[in-house]
Amino acid sequence: MPDKERLTRWLIAGPPWLYLLLLFVAPTLIMVAASFGWPGAEGGLSPLWVRDAQGVHFDLTLDNYTDLAATSVYAWLFLKSLAYAVVVTACCLILAYPLALTIARSPKRWRDALLLLVILPFWSNFLVRIYAWMIILGPQAGLSRLVNGVLAWLHMEPVALLFSPFAVLIGLVYVHLPFMILPLYANLEKHDPALLDAARDLGAAPWQCFWQITFPLSRPGVVAGAILVFIPALGAFAVPDILGGTGGIMIGNVIKMQFLEARDWPFGSALSIVMTVLVLVLTAAAAWAARRSGGRIYA
Amino acid sequence: MATPTRAPLPLLDIRNASRRFGELSAVDGVSLQIEAGEFFTLLGPSGCGKTTLLRLIAGFEPLDQGQIFLGGRDMSATPPEARPIHTVFQNYALFPHMSVAGNIGFPLRMRGVARAEIQTRVREALEDVQLPQMASRYPDELSGGQRQRVAIARALIDQPQLLLLDEPLAALDLKLREQMRVELIKLQQEVGITFVYVTHDQGEALALSHRIAVMNEGKVIQVGTPDAIYECPINRFVADFIGNCNLIDVVVAAVDGLTVQLSAKGMGTIRARVEQPVQPGQAGVLALRPERLRIDSDQAPAPDENRFDGTIRHQLYLGDVTRYRVELHGGVTMEVLLPNAGAGDRRVLAIGDQVQIAWHDTAGRFLNA
Numbered sequence: 001m002p003d004k005e006r007l008t009r010w011l012i013a014g015p016p017w018l019y020l021l022l023l024f025v026a027p028t029l030i031m032v033a034a035s036f037g038w039p040g041a042e043g044g045l046s047p048l049w050v051r052d053a054q055g056v057h058f059d060l061t062l063d064n065y066t067d068l069a070a071t072s073v074y075a076w077l078f079l080k081s082l083a084y085a086v087v088v089t090a091c092c093l094i095l096a097y098p099l100a101l102t103i104a105r106s107p108k109r110w111r112d113a114l115l116l117l118v119i120l121p122f123w124s125n126f127l128v129r130i131y132a133w134m135i136i137l138g139p140q141a142g143l144s145r146l147v148n149g150v151l152a153w154l155h156m157e158p159v160a161l162l163f164s165p166f167a168v169l170i171g172l173v174y175v176h177l178p179f180m181i182l183p184l185y186a187n188l189e190k191h192d193p194a195l196l197d198a199a200r201d202l203g204a205a206p207w208q209c210f211w212q213i214t215f216p217l218s219r220p221g222v223v224a225g226a227i228l229v230f231i232p233a234l235g236a237f238a239v240p241d242i243l244g245g246t247g248g249i250m251i252g253n254v255i256k257m258q259f260l261e262a263r264d265w266p267f268g269s270a271l272s273i274v275m276t277v278l279v280l281v282l283t284a285a286a287a288w289a290a291r292r293s294g295g296r297i298y299a
Numbered sequence: 300m301a302t303p304t305r306a307p308l309p310l311l312d313i314r315n316a317s318r319r320f321g322e323l324s325a326v327d328g329v330s331l332q333i334e335a336g337e338f339f340t341l342l343g344p345s346g347c348g349k350t351t352l353l354r355l356i357a358g359f360e361p362l363d364q365g366q367i368f369l370g371g372r373d374m375s376a377t378p379p380e381a382r383p384i385h386t387v388f389q390n391y392a393l394f395p396h397m398s399v400a401g402n403i404g405f406p407l408r409m410r411g412v413a414r415a416e417i418q419t420r421v422r423e424a425l426e427d428v429q430l431p432q433m434a435s436r437y438p439d440e441l442s443g444g445q446r447q448r449v450a451i452a453r454a455l456i457d458q459p460q461l462l463l464l465d466e467p468l469a470a471l472d473l474k475l476r477e478q479m480r481v482e483l484i485k486l487q488q489e490v491g492i493t494f495v496y497v498t499h500d501q502g503e504a505l506a507l508s509h510r511i512a513v514m515n516e517g518k519v520i521q522v523g524t525p526d527a528i529y530e531c532p533i534n535r536f537v538a539d540f541i542g543n544c545n546l547i548d549v550v551v552a553a554v555d556g557l558t559v560q561l562s563a564k565g566m567g568t569i570r571a572r573v574e575q576p577v578q579p580g581q582a583g584v585l586a587l588r589p590e591r592l593r594i595d596s597d598q599a600p601a602p603d604e605n606r607f608d609g610t611i612r613h614q615l616y617l618g619d620v621t622r623y624r625v626e627l628h629g630g631v632t633m634e635v636l637l638p639n640a641g642a643g644d645r646r647v648l649a650i651g652d653q654v655q656i657a658w659h660d661t662a663g664r665f666l667n668a
Contacts, residue, residue: 197359198392200379202453203409212405216396 028276035269036060043263064270074254074271078278081251084165085234088172092180092229093222095173100184100221101214104191111189118181126175130242133171137162137243163245171239176232180225187221188214223290231279251275308371310335310493311356311461316365318351325351327517328365333495333510335460338487340496342504343514344540349497352514353463356495357386370460380409385454386463390470391446393438399425399449400434406457424452444475455490464496468503480506501541505529513537534666538586545587545633549665551577558660561585565629569605570660577665584666589636591662594623594654606657609633611650623648625656 033048038061040046050057068074103114121129136143139160148158161167191214199209237252244250251271258268309332318326326348333339341349354360356367358379367374374382385406393402403424404417412420425431428448438446447467454462467483468476484507487494498504504511505525512522513536521533532538535546549561552568559577561569563585571585600606612632613624616639623635635656648654 192392194388194390194392195394197357197379198386198388198394199405200359201357201384201386202406203380203457204405205378205380208409212409213394 031269031272034266035064035273036062037266037269038063039264039266043265045265064267065274067267068270068274074251077249077251077254078275081234082278084168084172084236084250085230087169088176088233089180089226089230091169091173092177093226096177096180096184096225100181100188103181103185104188115182115185118178118185121178127238127242130171130175130239133167133174133243134162137167137170162243163248165244165248167243167245168240168248168250171243172233172236175236175239176229179228179232183224183228184218184221187218187224191217219290223286226286227283231283234279235275309333310337310370311495312368312371313352313356314366314368316352316355316367317363318348318355318360319363324348324517326355329514329517329519330365331512331519331522333493335493336491338484338494338496338507338509340498340504340508340511341514342498342501342511342541345499347514348517349499349514350465351517353386353465353495353497356461357384357463358382383460384463385457385459385461386465387447387450387454387467389465389467391438391450391467393446393449393453395438398435398437399430399441402438402449403453403456405453410457420456424456428452443471444479447471447479451486455492458490459492461493461495464494466498467496468498468500476503483507505541513540515540531664532586532666535584535586538584538664538666543589543634543636545589545592547585547587547631549583549585551579551581551583551665554579559665561665563631565631566607566627567629569663570603571663571665572661573665581667586664586666587633587658587662589622589634590620591658592633592635593657594625594635594637594648595657596653596655598655598657600657603660604657605660606655607633608653608655611648611652611654614648614650621648625654627656 034045037048038046038059046059048059050059099118103111103118106114135141138144139162144161147161151158195213195217196209199213200206204212235252235255236250237256240248240250240253241256244253255268255271255275258264258271262268311331311333313329313331313333316326316329317324329348329352331339341352343349351360355362358374358377362375369382369384394405397405400418400421404421407417407420421434422431425434428451430445430448430452433441433445433449438449441449447470450467464483468479471479480503483494496504496507505528508525510522510524511528513520513528515536521528521537523531528537529541532541532544538544539546547563547566547569549563549569551559552562553560554577557573557576559571559573561571561583563569569585577583598606607627607629609625609627611623612626613622615622618639620636620638623637624632625635626632633656
């Protein structure tokens, strides 16, 4: 029954295709189109085409992109956001790896409980958790007093922890840490312990076992975690909004401002598109580099 | 198989080694001396502690008690990476992210051998195991037999004093397994390295080893050459575990030097020879190998022979041999193994036939209960 089979296949594959088109492809295309449009008189987007007696006229422009390229502040903001995202990803990796390894190597009955602890923060609201950091990093809190006490003892100027790049970094690392831990754990948990026995047996000290066996085998987990952290960190706006103060803004804040405050949708769209392309290029480059350096990715 | 020449000191000297996991004594007071150049097998059912003993020798597990000496040196404080011992693991544990050459060269890399020398030695090792063109393949691109050869090449490349093999043939199919037995014996003779081999397959143990240690419940039950283990099992467990064996519960009825009369339930009196003096009234087990029994009909018993009437109940044709189960008139069932030497043998005997089974009084072995 090939007809019936084909129908069944469409029934199963159809809905995913439909929502991919509706929720991912269509919005992206709308954004691309909007980035070549003019802002409306009252903000928003002016119509992309006009229909009159002579037919349909497109009303498009490259101004958004040329404006973007003409002002160095945007390039600077992209670079700054990129730097934040790289540092956040690196910090998450360094913090998450030992934790994921510990969970993966703890007795089976403990693992689920420990994973639950990793996911637990998701049960409270994102904004509440960020505001909690506002209090923790605030000038009246113990942490600030401790740091400034030490600085005073060293005869140095006091610093503000809150509303600083440091606060943005802490907030971003805190928010994204579980996205690094989970893929790393999923990978590390599958490692065959016999490989470590074999490495020890063949003359590798414990630290060599890690760098020769565990770490190379965990590379797919590292790559997955890095992508899951890097991309949202690059586009973050809530954390820098709340914890960063005026100096802490990232490209995500500018995009948000274009849409909500300046109401210049076309320019906001152009910024978004540039960021999307940037992410795609960087991810592709990273994947290419990983494949070249390692010969192949073992999954 | 040639017995290796005796060295003044055993290469591996295990003294009263014990390892417990909670309540379970995985290895319980094991003492073994293994000579340099020996092919030594630890044989036992699963869970008998043979793999744990191997892990103690390799250094993966700490000893709870006892000591292990290698070449006269106490290994207790030596971590696995510093022991001149390598292991071939059950599923080979090849590093999946490294090529065949990367795997084989691993022990040399860990010891900081120069890159050029590693390349030369890996190439030689690959030729030794007949995989010269496989250097850049990855383990998941190899067949089971090829993986095993890579694992062996990797474990032998820096010439350890001792090679441990943990059921290395278990993952292969039957044909390849039999072929690899021959290759393992050849290999061991060529490299001259002491092998300690773990298996639950008694056929493999008999075929490969210079000596075998039969283990059960964490203890070594018997150590000996394959024929000693097979012909002279020291107790019921060894007789039952190695090969097939008819085990008959008996009581010593009369003693005449080393010739005894045994009485068995449902069989009456059995004549047997013993090697050590026994007392009348002593209970024990008579172990009779199926291939030592004969099936024939209606002959007068010779004086040094046992002979019982029975009926053939099952017949298992195995090609080279046929296995019969004969129910004696007293109700005891005995297994008899006959070679299919003549083309017509199989048709002569059939299920339901009335036969006599017979054996010489030296064929059985009296074991203390």
